[in-house]
Amino acid sequence: MKISHACVACHSTRLRSRSAVLMPFLAARIFGWQPTTITPEWGLRDIDAGQAYSLCATLMCDECGMIFLDMRFDADEMDALYRDYRGAQYTELRNRIEPGYAALNAMLREGGDYTAQVEAFIRPHLTCDRPRVLDWGGDTGANTPFRAEAVRHDVYDISQRTLVEGATAVTEDEISPGAYDLVVLANVLEHVSHPTATLRLVTSAMDQDTLLYIELPYEDLIRHHHSDDERLALKRHWHEHINFFTPDSLDHLLRNTGLQTVNRTTKAVTVAGRERHVFLIAARLA
Secondary structure: OEEOOOOOOOOOOOEEEEEEEEOHHHHHHHHOOOOEEEOHHHOOOOOOOEEEOEEEEEEEEOOOOOEEEOEEOOHHHHHHHHOOOOOHHHHHHHHHHOOOHHHHHHHHOOOOOOHHHHHHHHHHHOOOOOOEEEEEOOOOOOOOOOOOOOOEEEEEOOOOOOOOOOOEEOOHHHOOOOOOOEEEEEOOOOOOOOHHHHHHHHHOOOOOOOEEEEEEEOOHHHHHOOOHHHHHHHOOEEOOOOEEOOHHHHHHHHHHOOEEEEEEEEEEEEEOOEEEEEEEEEEEEO
């Protein structure tokens, strides 16, 4: 794990910082760290008694407004977190630390109910009716747009979960430019340590005719609070979403990775019975 000293979207070094807490589930799943109670019996002269959690920092970019966790997890740490994502071991640990998660997870595993809206957003920009689709970070492939009519449905995902019928698991080495009409990158960039590097890997699977669909949360912190100082003050804890994107930070990120936005909008969707807002982006190589 490394600490970021530059914005993960626009790479500016003009950052502001505020102390925060790494949520106990992440600390336990990635590092094996547990909260502890400091008591007077510890005999620590300069440390007050109380509950001790894993400290981290919230960073905010003065250039593009990006809000992100200072910790940038390496490949092994990301694998520890997302291997068998939402599987039995993951769910047992998280439910123990966050009681009630198991019931929520059962609903999350059923996926969202807005695939038709996503397909309606993408369809005007596709060049064919039956696309060859790569879902990058697509979990089981259950929510891949156009999977019912796709002539090819490939999924690349580090969780290694069992895929839905008709989907084929692929490795990075098996992905080649020009093999796909549509590449899907849905609900991935908010999780990854290096969004620019991830997007560059994704664009390596594209050619000039490939459409890229990006979906990611329009976090309530960004939607509801427009003051930079307010956003920084309010973001005191970090869970799986380690990147909170602003519209400006998305513009920087896409330009930095050689992408041109074809269409972008925000939409309210329902996931596990809860309303949330997302960015929908269609892009091509510039």
